[in-house]
Amino acid sequence: MIDGRAIIERCDVLAACTDEPGRITRPFASDAMRRAHQYVREWMRQAGMTVTRDNIGNLRGRYEGTGDATLLLGSHLDSVRDAGKYDGPLWVMVALAAVQRLHDDARQLPFGIEVLAFADEEGLRYGSTYLGSRAVAGTFDARDLERTDSAGVTMAEAIRAFGGDPTRISDDRWGGDLLGYCEVHIEQGPVLEARALPVGVVSAIAGQSRMLIELTGQAGHAGTVPMDRRRDALTAAAELVLAVEAAATTQPGLVATVGMLDVEPGVANVIPGRATLSLDVRHPDDRVRIEVCETLLAR
Template sequence: MNNLQARIEEHIETLSKFTATPGQGTTRLTYSNEDKKAREYLKEKMKEYGLNVQEDGLGNIFGKLDGTLPDAPSVLIGSHFDSVPNGGSYDGPAGVVAGLEVAALFAENNLKPKYPLEVIALVEEEGSRFGGGLMGSRGITGLLSEDEFKNLTDHDGISTVEAMTKIGLDPTLPIKRDPKTMKAFLELHIEQGPILEDKNIPIGVVETIVGLTQFEITVEGQAGHAGTTPMDRRSDALVTAANMIARFPSLATEEGEGTVVTTGKLHVFPNGANVIPKKTVFTVDIRSGKEEHIQNVIKKLNRLIASYSKDGIHISAIQQLYMKPKKMNQEIVSLLKQTSNELDIDYFPINSGAGHDAMVLADVTDVGMIFIPSKDGLSHCPEEWSDSRDIAKAVDILFQTAKKLTEVEKK
């Protein structure tokens, strides 16, 4: 094992310890104590690698290696460091670690860039605490306003501002970043699917990222006693929600071409075994490589809501996120492929079925993204695993690509 691979494994192992569910996967929600410990580690490593560290009003972390050109835009490299509940150790952190190690290679090789290099660690990509997802990148690009951000709350009613303040972050700092300060963004991510492993290829060069939208649906009925309320006199919010959710697979299959619909979160109120549910809140995640399919499913969802809004049942829907399918910058895609060839590393052109911060930043700067294989195609679970040898290969590709984009000079 070489030094690069050893450092990668050390980073991943250390970050995996910052979890609220030891032994049951990684649970690192945004602005939690686990978030605080992870960011302290990342900032320490950024400083150790010679980067100037700052945080913004969202808590995104930036480690900057200044360039020789005054006021020049930065080449950003990184990913997110939050997790889903009981998730894995590689989804997000692998990309942040790759950014750290690119910066380490700049230092080891005594390189000084013309354009600054910035390692970034983004918050709330998963949306596990405050909903919607991609919060860090949406804030940077202005898709999430300061007022919208400050009005977000988690399921316990704790606001973003309260949560930030509790772990010592400053919510009064600026959120949106001037696009003119960004020359390009590079992101490494685990594939979260089986294609690369099945093909025995270590690198996927992403060409397109799927479009997605997320809704929070609230079904309100009437609570009542489970034993004394006749079946024909009930306005059961959970039964209504369950009937709706059972229809979602058909909404996706009617569209075809890889369209998917998922309900991954559901809350029942008052959540008593002998009480008819008064309210049910659940999520709907819609994804497709073609925007027309997303729009069609939204129309069908609205018709479904209208058809079930009767007999004492009221249903409301809040759209928390909408992202069109995004193509990666063709020049950077070509550069990643060229660099892979130069390093004699096999790659495969691939499309992403998951949403990523790269798709948000693609609206304001040139973006390139690469995948590494996921064992058994698994992700968002404790069994999630990727080989550090593949991460090291990806770091080599990103390092050489970053050298070209930052136009490095020898010190």
């Protein structure tokens, strides 16, 4: 039987599967992911599961039941750069522990269980998120195969090098009798801790709008251009950042973030001529989210 301590120990093992020593960085179809698969594949087998890897690189372990329906349990094994060790792998390990208990007791449920260790959620390598789950859902966009990483390697080439066939990703769409999907995840927020609660149940999944906004002004000398003649891109960006913060207080459940701001030319004695910032808006109601985005962009 796998207990909580063993789950955490397995997360520690996976944390060592990284492309950057000293911090966790595990991109899609990388050497670090290959090492992680070696461990997870063996743990799946120990739990009595039949293990396969699909063309996008998802590791899939199946534990048969007495009926035809299947409960999917899944999360991702890839990471952002300098990630936490529990974001993604924790639920894969929890799911495997649950199946291991069934296997140790020689029990079968009225339905099968399939544990999905998704190849990509974060989009670190190619800037296209949810590759693993999109392949399973049948919504993978083949145009993404032409994307290149920082080394010029196309996604199609990376998939082939990892052992998949980029021309057959559509074959891996889930087509069985689906009972449901479940995922345990760390909160990544302070609410449960503040309320001294060990666990919470998700009541909604927030839609997300993410974009880059470029503001163009006019660069000039910081010491010779009068204030009333300036077109400072950074001050406009600052006003927009504050507007984003204010907009996020108008609706319960709405969050909005500017997490990146790039200023050109980025010199102390030059008025900024261009500012580029990111905008991330999330809300469970698509209508609310879209309206807030439209209001901000209309400024």
